[in-house]
Amino acid sequence: MGKKLIYYFSQSKCDGNAEMKNLLGSKGANLAEMCNIGIPVPSGFTLCTQVCKMYYNNDKLPDNLCGEIKNFMAILEEDAGCKFGDPNHPLLVSVRSGSIDSMPGMLDTILNVGLNDETVIGLAKKSNERFAYDSYCRFITMYSNVVLQLNHYLFQDILDSARCKNNVESLVDLDVSTLKQIINDFKNIVYENTGKHFPQNINEQLLSSITAVFSSWKNERAVSYRRIHNISEDLGTAVNIQTMVFGNLNNNSATGVIFTRNPSTGEKKCFGEFLLNAQGEDIVSGFYTPLPINNNTMGKLMPEVYEELYIICKKLEEYYKEMQDIEFTVQDGKLWILQTRSGKRTPEANIRIVVDMVNEKMITKNNGILKVDPNTLNSLLHPIFDIQCDKQVIGVGLPASPGIASGYVVFNTYNAEKAVKQGKQVILVRSETSPEDINGMNIASGIMTARGGMTSHAAVVTRGMGKPCICSVNGLHIDKNEGFFVLGEVKINKDDPITINGNTGEVILGILPTILPELSQEFETIMQWVDEIKTIKVLANADTPKDVEIAKKFGAEGIGLCRTEHMFFAHDRINLIQKLIIADSQDERVNALEELEKMQKSDFKEIFSMMVDKEITVRLLDPPLHEFLPNNKQSIKKVANLLGRSIEDIRSKVEQLSEQNPMLGHRGCRIAISYPEIYRMQIRAILSTVYDLRNEKNIVVKPEIMIPFVISEKELILICEMAREEARNFNNVQYSIGTMIELPRAALIADKLAKHAEFFSFGTNDLTQTTMGLSRDDSVSFLDTYKQAGIFENDPFVVLDVEGVGELMKIAVTKGRKSCPELKIGICGEHGADPKSIGFFINLGLQYVSCSAYRVPIAKLVAAHIALNQGHSKFSELTTN
Numbered sequence: 001m002g003k004k005l006i007y008y009f010s011q012s013k014c015d016g017n018a019e020m021k022n023l024l025g026s027k028g029a030n031l032a033e034m035c036n037i038g039i040p041v042p043s044g045f046t047l048c049t050q051v052c053k054m055y056y057n058n059d060k061l062p063d064n065l066c067g068e069i070k071n072f073m074a075i076l077e078e079d080a081g082c083k084f085g086d087p088n089h090p091l092l093v094s095v096r097s098g099s100i101d102s103m104p105g106m107l108d109t110i111l112n113v114g115l116n117d118e119t120v121i122g123l124a125k126k127s128n129e130r131f132a133y134d135s136y137c138r139f140i141t142m143y144s145n146v147v148l149q150l151n152h153y154l155f156q157d158i159l160d161s162a163r164c165k166n167n168v169e170s171l172v173d174l175d176v177s178t179l180k181q182i183i184n185d186f187k188n189i190v191y192e193n194t195g196k197h198f199p200q201n202i203n204e205q206l207l208s209s210i211t212a213v214f215s216s217w218k219n220e221r222a223v224s225y226r227r228i229h230n231i232s233e234d235l236g237t238a239v240n241i242q243t244m245v246f247g248n249l250n251n252n253s254a255t256g257v258i259f260t261r262n263p264s265t266g267e268k269k270c271f272g273e274f275l276l277n278a279q280g281e282d283i284v285s286g287f288y289t290p291l292p293i294n295n296n297t298m299g300k301l302m303p304e305v306y307e308e309l310y311i312i313c314k315k316l317e318e319y320y321k322e323m324q325d326i327e328f329t330v331q332d333g334k335l336w337i338l339q340t341r342s343g344k345r346t347p348e349a350n351i352r353i354v355v356d357m358v359n360e361k362m363i364t365k366n367n368g369i370l371k372v373d374p375n376t377l378n379s380l381l382h383p384i385f386d387i388q389c390d391k392q393v394i395g396v397g398l399p400a401s402p403g404i405a406s407g408y409v410v411f412n413t414y415n416a417e418k419a420v421k422q423g424k425q426v427i428l429v430r431s432e433t434s435p436e437d438i439n440g441m442n443i444a445s446g447i448m449t450a451r452g453g454m455t456s457h458a459a460v461v462t463r464g465m466g467k468p469c470i471c472s473v474n475g476l477h478i479d480k481n482e483g484f485f486v487l488g489e490v491k492i493n494k495d496d497p498i499t500i501n502g503n504t505g506e507v508i509l510g511i512l513p514t515i516l517p518e519l520s521q522e523f524e525t526i527m528q529w530v531d532e533i534k535t536i537k538v539l540a541n542a543d544t545p546k547d548v549e550i551a552k553k554f555g556a557e558g559i560g561l562c563r564t565e566h567m568f569f570a571h572d573r574i575n576l577i578q579k580l581i582i583a584d585s586q587d588e589r590v591n592a593l594e595e596l597e598k599m600q601k602s603d604f605k606e607i608f609s610m611m612v613d614k615e616i617t618v619r620l621l622d623p624p625l626h627e628f629l630p631n632n633k634q635s636i637k638k639v640a641n642l643l644g645r646s647i648e649d650i651r652s653k654v655e656q657l658s659e660q661n662p663m664l665g666h667r668g669c670r671i672a673i674s675y676p677e678i679y680r681m682q683i684r685a686i687l688s689t690v691y692d693l694r695n696e697k698n699i700v701v702k703p704e705i706m707i708p709f710v711i712s713e714k715e716l717i718l719i720c721e722m723a724r725e726e727a728r729n730f731n732n733v734q735y736s737i738g739t740m741i742e743l744p745r746a747a748l749i750a751d752k753l754a755k756h757a758e759f760f761s762f763g764t765n766d767l768t769q770t771t772m773g774l775s776r777d778d779s780v781s782f783l784d785t786y787k788q789a790g791i792f793e794n795d796p797f798v799v800l801d802v803e804g805v806g807e808l809m810k811i812a813v814t815k816g817r818k819s820c821p822e823l824k825i826g827i828c829g830e831h832g833a834d835p836k837s838i839g840f841f842i843n844l845g846l847q848y849v850s851c852s853a854y855r856v857p858i859a860k861l862v863a864a865h866i867a868l869n870q871g872h873s874k875f876s877e878l879t880t881n
């Protein structure tokens, strides 16, 4: 006997369970599990993901599958008490996709399979005529679109004109004779466009539907969705064939979606929507605006269903220990559950849900930590819009996905892509979104639609992406040619700036200013748990007192890199360093250095006092000197005036310092070898600050002085000697001295460097640049080509190249620790906070990672995941490019 390819599920016989997601897909596994625990689910069977793989490998369904499907249909018929194709009492089925990872709306589904000119009469007798022909209309539309690949609008246009002619709002209000006419028109469309009649053979309908749903795994939008969400192409989808239950049977029927907690805020309160007398796709399409599920709506209209639905929500959430997103249908007062899955939610909501569930003792702290994906924290940590400022609100809609976004108006994916390529942020404005818009939605900063409810496609997808969305904006009319939209009295053109507030539903004119976000109490709680678990220190790269303030706010355990040159870049300071660089005489140089020393000292004083008892690594001047000089005619003139020098003087200095490859030239510690007085001044500023703080304020700090761009032991010896000499002037000050490892030669001679350094800090930005021979100042322009060719998996300046740069790091750690076992080693390059790279650093035995302040919580969370998973995390796979 061959492998089992089909799994049955019903209250009385069930082959699967929740653990079988890889085989049955998420929907199939959960349908089986719900049957196992007594939830009312219409019976059905699942063609497993293996069938999808076979379908793609052989370009056809397996030979024996048809016979197998027939056998399972016979069991289903027995369960349902009616027969597929029976002209008097027909069984209808749904054919739904069901991938392993949820891909909302991306794959296809066909409802009401089994209807033809004969069975529709049987269905009408069994129930009512309007319902039967309504279902037939829906079936022809879906089948023609999904299986026959005819454009949905061909059918929509007929429906729209029927609605107009009969002056009614929706399909439900059309009478039977109009529906019959529409069905004729639909069939004509099919004939005109395919040269064939709409298939009346129900077995052909079923098989073609199954094949089409498997094929939808490779449709364009599904492929894009998988690329965006990093889902493997090889997984394939399962297909579920299930007895139809009808939400469009009568006014005691409905269809709906409910989340067991609020997916926008995380509040512990069910949150959902339903539509009376409708089928599932009516809600998701966004075409109709559904009713919220609450005491006053469903509670009054269908009190028993309402009560049962809440009991089921509670049962499923407790069972899965996870917030659930549940699809249901009510058929003539009887509740059926069609799907349950873990609910997509905003990052804020997720954090609140996790903390609440731990407090409710539903999950443990460790499980809670693992339920927060570090990649989702970004949106919580970056500057937010200042909504308190003066603003002009021009419209309001449903706050479908929270957050605030500003950008320039675009009306389609094509224009969104064009604008984003030019470096603009965009707001995508649509009547409603459909899965075709997935690429545009992915690159837009926010989405606004004229139609659709809180569970429409736009709402569900944007919440999953963590970006703001407003649906059903009152009075929003989009120009047919997509040149502008009108909202109330205001006309907004394409490319005009607007802001949308997904927390309140407000549409605001123009771009709002930004401020730092307030972190929620729940966020702080999770970070406390994370601190208890993780095994590596997470420090911040911060250069000014303001940066240090932000780093503290985000929980940095110290400063791993203070780039002193950034202290010079402020507009009121740059002239001091310019004065130093163009000084002709010793006197002028000494004078400029004295002023710089004062300025650095005052910054160090502030920074050191803010980080008492914490590590502080101060890196001495690194960039080439020409970076501080003006680079065009106008600014040369300005600087000449300011410093009282001739334009010629400044220009000739600029020329003299210019280099073809400044990143590989006279920079880093080489400047100190040529002009020792600069590093001496910086060392003095550091040590005298330590001295003053101890003597004046009784504050004891021990900064780490870090030397950049070292390539030789001798460089380090000379600079260490300078430090020792300066330290003699400050009785008993404490400091340590170390080097960056950011050039291949430094990594290779790490044993020699370790004899003079108390610590190493990997500068993986420069180490990547110099190991790979790729410029860090240009984007990797051929990245896409390299990814497609399978040469690079990631941008090496984002995800560490473990195979090459990582190997050099290994050599440096081994050699460094061999010569100096107590050597402290960390990393301060941008890779320090990359979720995919952190696992490598931890396993390499580094003591800290240091990254920009905004990324500290992300790095901490990844480190906690790795600690909980013994060195592994799904966010930290090693890569090979």
Ligand code: PEP
Pocket (backbone or CB within 6 Å): 561, 563, 622, 742, 762, 763, 764, 765, 766, 767, 828, 829, 830
């Ligand atoms: C590095 O090279 O990784 C580093 C941290 O130094 P910078 O980015 O300042 O060159």
Ligand code: MG
Pocket (backbone or CB within 6 Å): 708, 742, 763, 765, 766
């Ligand atoms: Mg560097």
